[in-house]
Amino acid sequence: MKVTVxxxxxxxxxxxxxxxVMEFNGELTxxxxxxxxxxxxxxxxxxxxxxxxNQNLDDKTTLKDGxxxxxxxxxxxx
Amino acid sequence: MSRYDRQIKLTEVGLEGQEKLRxxxxxxxxxxxxxxxxxxxxxxxxVGTIGLMDHDKVDKSNLHRQVLFQxxxxxxxxxxxxxxxxxxxxxxxxxxxxxxxxxxxNAEKIIKLYDIVLDxxxxxxxKYLLNDACILADKPWVFASIYKNEGQLSVFNYKDGxxxxxxxxxxxxxxxxxxxxxxxxxxxGILGTLQAAEVLKMILRVGExxxxxxxxxxxxxxxxxTIKINKRPEEIEKIRKEGIAPVYIDCDLxxxxxxxxxxxxxxxxxxxxxxxxxxxxFNDLTSRHKEIxxxxxxxxxxxxxxxSKNAIEILKNxxxxxxxxNVEGGIETIIDG
Numbered sequence: 001m002k003v004t005v006x007x008x009x010x011x012x013x014x015x016x017x018x019x020x021v022m023e024f025n026g027e028l029t030x031x032x033x034x035x036x037x038x039x040x041x042x043x044x045x046x047x048x049x050x051x052x053x054n055q056n057l058d059d060k061t062t063l064k065d066g067x068x069x070x071x072x073x074x075x076x077x078x
Numbered sequence: 079m080s081r082y083d084r085q086i087k088l089t090e091v092g093l094e095g096q097e098k099l100r101x102x103x104x105x106x107x108x109x110x111x112x113x114x115x116x117x118x119x120x121x122x123x124x125v126g127t128i129g130l131m132d133h134d135k136v137d138k139s140n141l142h143r144q145v146l147f148q149x150x151x152x153x154x155x156x157x158x159x160x161x162x163x164x165x166x167x168x169x170x171x172x173x174x175x176x177x178x179x180x181x182x183x184n185a186e187k188i189i190k191l192y193d194i195v196l197d198x199x200x201x202x203x204x205k206y207l208l209n210d211a212c213i214l215a216d217k218p219w220v221f222a223s224i225y226k227n228e229g230q231l232s233v234f235n236y237k238d239g240x241x242x243x244x245x246x247x248x249x250x251x252x253x254x255x256x257x258x259x260x261x262x263x264x265x266x267g268i269l270g271t272l273q274a275a276e277v278l279k280m281i282l283r284v285g286e287x288x289x290x291x292x293x294x295x296x297x298x299x300x301x302x303x304t305i306k307i308n309k310r311p312e313e314i315e316k317i318r319k320e321g322i323a324p325v326y327i328d329c330d331l332x333x334x335x336x337x338x339x340x341x342x343x344x345x346x347x348x349x350x351x352x353x354x355x356x357x358x359x360f361n362d363l364t365s366r367h368k369e370i371x372x373x374x375x376x377x378x379x380x381x382x383x384x385x386s387k388n389a390i391e392i393l394k395n396x397x398x399x400x401x402x403x404n405v406e407g408g409i410e411t412i413i414d415g
Contacts (some may be wrong), residue, residue, distance in 0.1 A: 037316075047248060048246060048250035050246060053409075055303065055306060057308055072230075074245075075200045075228075076199070076200060076223050077200055078113075078200035078224060
């Protein structure tokens with residue numbers, strides 16, 4: 001199964017990419033995928049990073065082949 | 079011919095719409111990179127009453143993006159200077175100036191005087207405060223945030239729609255400002271202008287308001303996408319029942335053995351954890367100096383190191399403290415992590 005993961009803000013910076021295709025077998029929820037993607041990245045507050053699946057904010061969905069996942073950190077600059 | 083002729087010609091505006099704009103009251107919280115362009119367009123469009131709130135002064139490093147300000151404004155209060163420039167742009171607009179910060183004490187009261195709030199702030203504490211106060215005052219607010227080359231935009235609490243806490247329920251300590259990361263002036267220019275557009279649509283009751291979704295813009299990569307937000311009714315209910323939930327962002331200090339004195343106001347963040355951190359705001363030092371230990375070294379800090387330096391002078395000259403050391407560079411230099 002393949003899903004596209006899009007990174008934003010300091011997550012993109014920590015991952016050093018704005019997008020990647022992840023391949024895995026079996027079932028995975030959006031939040032499990034987030035954990036895998038953020039593993040080892042230097043992000044102080046991983047809980048604050050929100051997940052969108054196919055442009056819908058949602059962390060509970062079980063992922064399907066071809067899904068697009070976005071990882072959104074909050075930011076506050078102005 | 080009316081100065082608004084070119085917009086009145088639009089079917090979305092017309093004479094009726096122009097009247098709506100004239101009767102509208104918009105509060106701009108934070109007159110910086112986002113607030114400056116937003117204010118200019120709202121004033122240009124003839125929004126009748128505009129509140130300008132900012133407790134900061136114009137700094138030379140603001141000029142590249144805070145397009146209302148000129149070199150001669152450096153050092154002057156932003157809200158006041160903004161009003162002076164905007165008055166020249168459109169003398170038909172009524173301005174209210176607030177030189178104080180938005181706080182738990184004043185937020186709801188001030189917001190109630192307006193129809194819509196435009197968020198030009200640069201920190202999480204004020205964004206959550208705005209969110210909660212807008213829920214209580216039952217007003218929509220137009221949110222925008224920036225990180226380097228990216229922006230987020232949404233309209234919250236519009237017609238019972240989702241709020242900021244529906245997207246980001248928990249606050250975070252990762253308060254990173256434009257000062258810290260850098261930003262090209264055009265990005266807040268784009269976001270602030272989009273915020274003004276959302277305000278105008280709400281006043282005119284036309285088009286599609288960016289409620290129930292958040293727009294993500296990457297200026298460098300020239301792309302954007304919109305993500306749908308679901309309401310988290312429990313988050314909104316909690317604020318309605320319990321009132322504004324203050325965001326206290328805590329942090330650890332590198333050295334836990336030293337005594338520290340925090341002379342910042344109570345709303346200033348982050349708040350260091352620990353038994354040996356005393357918090358006495360600058361203006362209360364005279365009445366509360368007896369709480370400060372005088373038999374061991376105490377490190378005094380504020381946000382930048384300036385207020386703490388003055389605090390030490392006062393405590394030394396008026397109350398004979400000789401055990402105080404200034405934290406040059408402010409709190410960021412003593413935080414762990």
